[in-house]
Amino acid sequence: MADPSKKKRSPYTKDRGALGAFEGETITRRRFVTGGALAAGGVATAAVGLPALGFALGPIFEKTVREGWQDVGPETDFNPKTYVPKVITIVADIGEAGKTTIYVRKATPADRSPSDKGKQPLPYVAISTRCAHLGCPVRYVQAAERFICPCHGGVYDSQGKVVGGPPVRPLDRFYTRVRNGRVQVGQRFSVNSHLQRFSPRDPSNHLDGLWQYLYPSRPTT
């Protein structure tokens, strides 16, 4: 049985004696404004914070090695000293427009990457000819042991690291493996100045320090 000494609290602010209350009002204006301001602040924080969190955590969930290996020739075609140009398909079903030249050579211990820790290192180095500045095709000059970009003077050493001009990171690479004595090339990946591997980025995207979080991988790269 209900205790008659306990009086039921009125839902109306006027009955509860709130200052400046109106007839029929169930929440004070101060409380209403405070709640609205808190909600607006929460929305603004989420609008700024969620994209930044996505950029930061996105690469953790990216699939960095995808299927799709292409044969570039027998192991006897390659050596550790000179790059051999090979043509591979990077976009299927569009003919010549979907093909690109890459430079391939046998890997040496100097090509070990921090990303190889605890893993089998890649057996071959396969370098992309897309300049990391704005995407012009670079050419390898064996005598100078340099990759040269004709567009704005970008220069890379024989590992594809930037040694001059405007490019912001080394040349991209492709995964490699050997099957039945033949060298196969897989998906492209990007590297930072320590040759640490990242999922593919667009030209001009930085990959060192905090800059990497401002340039996340996109599906179109």
Ligand code: FES
């Ligand atoms: S596109 Fe290669 S240096 Fe600009």
